[in-house]
Amino acid sequence: MQSHTMELPRLIEIGEKNIEDFGKFLYSLNKPKKVSLISGTNVQNVLKSKIEKSLKIKKIQHIWHTSIDNQIKSIDIIQKSVKKDNSDLIVGIGGGRSVDTAKLISYNLSIPFVSLPTAASHDGMASPFVSVKSDKPHSIVASAPLGVFVDIDVIKKAPSKLLASGCGDLIANIIAVKDWQLGHKKKKEYYGRYAADLAMMSAKIVMENSSEFSRKGTDPRVIVEGLISAGVASCIAGSSRPCSGAEHLFSHALDKIAPGIGLHGEKCGIGSIMMAKLQGQDWKKITKTLKDVGAPTTAKQIGIEPDKIIEALIMAQGLRPQRYTILKEKIMTKKTALNLAKSTKVI
């Protein structure tokens, strides 16, 4: 048996209007004297003073760093200035970009990392994986956060499309797990049933409750727990396999073809519709669920031209060749890609 390591977060706090306890939370982890805080400008506008107040209670000094994009060059610049902080802890505050920036810098500098997600938009908040713009289109392994701190009130007030995007990232697990099973069957790849079932559970909770979400609004706490649990599933699997299959390859291809257009989870959701059809799964149910939670189901809704969707489907099959997916079995030509996108009403 080939061995792999499982690294999990040590402490996770989920509360509502608990941001004032953030300093206490950090103190309970490693009694930091000084912390480096990494976030974007929108998030700083919303949370800066509240976070500073909570750190003051525990006499924790802090230095802010602003994340603008996830280019490796920009991250290097922040890393240099974080190094000069001589801090005991690095905190990533925001959506996926700021959390990933902090996670990577923490790994490179061997300083513990805490994640404070301000949006339920992706499953990286509790995982050791980092997605940055580099030569690799997919995530790389860094370290899992020492702690994850969530204030549901902050998540509730974030732009609603971020929560819908998180639902898309969870629905993707339905495709990813099926692809993993395919890889196991065809290539004798390691398949972890526990990790696969855990990832599926997060997807199912969205699928089974979406009608209620469409009437009453999506429950942010359920989605946050689902995203944390999906991250833990990846920790257990030792790779992003349970949460990333052909639908993520499609999203990664769009990141290259149409950079900056659409959120990660939105693209994974649309990819899931098309890949579900290729896998022989119920793609119409996926479309309905995405609509219920207010996530886009067409290229037009995220502002991507139909020809870019075709290009992405063709490019996706060549990305991450070591990961076996349905795209290895259903070869995409211009004609088949067009047919797939049209028949699933993505274009």
Ligand SMILES: NC(=O)C1=CN([C@@H]2O[C@H](COP(=O)(O)OP(=O)(O)OC[C@H]3O[C@@H](n4cnc5c(N)ncnc54)[C@H](OP(=O)(O)O)[C@@H]3O)[C@@H](O)[C@H]2O)C=CC1
């Ligand atoms: N590590 C992993 O496994 C994964 C990583 N990712 C990565 O995550 C990134 C995508 O994350 P995503 O969250 O979709 O996008 P971003 O992190 O880019 O966030 C999108 C926008 O939402 C804003 N925002 C976040 N929270 C709030 C809030 N509470 N109030 C107001 N504005 C808010 C951000 O502001 P601001 O500019 O202030 O940050 C930003 O402008 C990509 O870089 C992707 O590669 C995605 C999935 C998994």
Ligand SMILES: O=C(CO)COP(=O)(O)O
């Ligand atoms: O986004 C992810 C899981 O949801 C990470 O997937 P990748 O490993 O394909 O980048």
Ligand SMILES: [Zn+2]
């Ligand atoms: Zn994802």
